Amino acid sequence: MARPWFTRLISLPIDPLLGALYPLRAAWMILRTPKLWGYLAAPIVVNILVSLGLYAGLLFPGLDRIDALQLSIASRAEAAIVKLPAWLHWLDVASVFVGGFLDLVLILLLLVVTGFAIAQFGTLLGAPWYGQLAERIEISQLGKENLPQPEGPLAIVRDISRALLFEIKKIILALSLIVIFFIIGNVPIAGAIVAGTGGLITSTLITCLDFLDAPLERRRLRFRDKLGTVLTHLPATAGFGLVCLFAVSIPIVNLVSVPVCVTAGTLFFCDRMFPQRNPANRSES
Numbered sequence: 155m156a157r158p159w160f161t162r163l164i165s166l167p168i169d170p171l172l173g174a175l176y177p178l179r180a181a182w183m184i185l186r187t188p189k190l191w192g193y194l195a196a197p198i199v200v201n202i203l204v205s206l207g208l209y210a211g212l213l214f215p216g217l218d219r220i221d222a223l224q225l226s227i228a229s230r231a232e233a234a235i236v237k238l239p240a241w242l243h244w245l246d247v248a249s250v251f252v253g254g255f256l257d258l259v260l261i262l263l264l265l266v267v268t269g270f271a272i273a274q275f276g277t278l279l280g281a282p283w284y285g286q287l288a289e290r291i292e293i294s295q296l297g298k299e300n301l302p303q304p305e306g307p308l309a310i311v312r313d314i315s316r317a318l319l320f321e322i323k324k325i326i327l328a329l330s331l332i333v334i335f336f337i338i339g340n341v342p343i344a345g346a347i348v349a350g351t352g353g354l355i356t357s358t359l360i361t362c363l364d365f366l367d368a369p370l371e372r373r374r375l376r377f378r379d380k381l382g383t384v385l386t387h388l389p390a391t392a393g394f395g396l397v398c399l400f401a402v403s404i405p406i407v408n409l410v411s412v413p414v415c416v417t418a419g420t421l422f423f424c425d426r427m428f429p430q431r432n433p434a435n436r437s438e439s
Contacts, residue, residue, distance in 0.1 A: 170393030173422065177397050177411075180418035183291075193287040194413050197280035201409045204275045208268055209405075216264045224257050269403030270357050276402075276412040277364045281317060287413065288368030288420040295424035302372055316371065323377045324360055331356040358395035359384065365398055365419035366391075369427075387426055394422055 184190050277284065292301055335352025362384045370380045384391050398418065401411035 169388075169390040170396075173390035173393035173395075174397040176394050176418040176422050177401055177414055180421055181414050183421070184414065184417060190287065190290065190417075193283055193290065194410075197276070197283045197287075197413050198409055200280045200283075201272065201276045201412055204279065205272055205405075205409060208271050208275070212271065213264065213268045216268075217261070220257060220260045220264065223260070227256070265405070266357065266399065266403045269408050270361070270399065272408050273361060273364060273398075273402040273412055273415075277367070277416070278317070278321065280412070284413065284416045285368055285372075287416060289372070291417060291420045292369060292372075292424060295421065296428060300428070302374070316374075320367070320371070320377060324363060327381070328356055328360055331359075358392060358399055361399045361402070361415075362391050362395035362419075365394075365415045366423060366427075367419075368416060369420050369423040383427060390422075390426060394418065 184194070289301065331352065335349050335356070338348045338352065363380060366384060367380065370383060375383070398411075398415040401415060402408045404411070
């Protein structure tokens with residue numbers, strides 16, 4: 155049953171923080187539960203291979219492009235400033251600071267894009283191990299009796315088709331949002347801010363879907379229902395997604411942050427989503 159409107163209003167400032175704390179709670183749970191470590195070795199190896207490929211194919215070429223762009227902008231600015239009166243030559247110093255700030259923004263954006271790509275490929279390729287990890291956590295949090303019954307060996311074909319459809323629908327959703335925010339981004343003055351914010355919202359939403367997918371998929375939810383579940387639990391899911399997006403954007407850290415975020419998503423589901431989907435279990439606890 156949905157919470158009363160006044161309860162949701164009071165919890166608005168708190169829920170994003172509570173959602174953001176789940177990755178820390180997940181990391182602590184993994185550290186003090188050696189039984190979970192066996193589920194992490196293979197996904198971490200997968201993440202290392204994915205990261206090496208994306209760093210070589212995306213990050214390093216991107217850094218080279220940023221350097222080339224920075225040099226081009228600096229040379230054009232210098233050529234323009236030389237033609238100005240002497241009393242405007244202070245713009246030379248200002249251009250250095252502006253160039254440095256632009257360089258920083260572009261590098262951070264590139265790290266976010268690379269980390270987002272690592273999360274996408276990492277969760278897809280590591281899905282079999284992450285599914286087992288999430289199942290183990292669900293059993294410890296909810297009890298085995300609250301997990302759906304296995305569907306048999308032939309279910310693997312259905313699982314593969316559902317996984318592919320999930321990825322396709324995510325891409326369609328992301329592209330749709332990007333197009334919408336790109337159109338809005340053409341509005342003067344506020345357009346750039348809206349477009350940047352829209353990109354962050356899109357990345358956070360897709361990240362939420364990725365790291366909450368294991369327990370939701372176990373219950374065979376349709377894509378629209380998964381999306382609705384994420385949106386229903388705003389703003390807690392926003393805080394959760396932002397922290398996970400930040401964690402997978404940090405080089406080296408993102409080798410282990412993907413399994414940590416999968417664990418965090420499962421804990422989030424057990425604490426917040428499962429009780430609302432199963433009121434009887436909530437009243438018994």
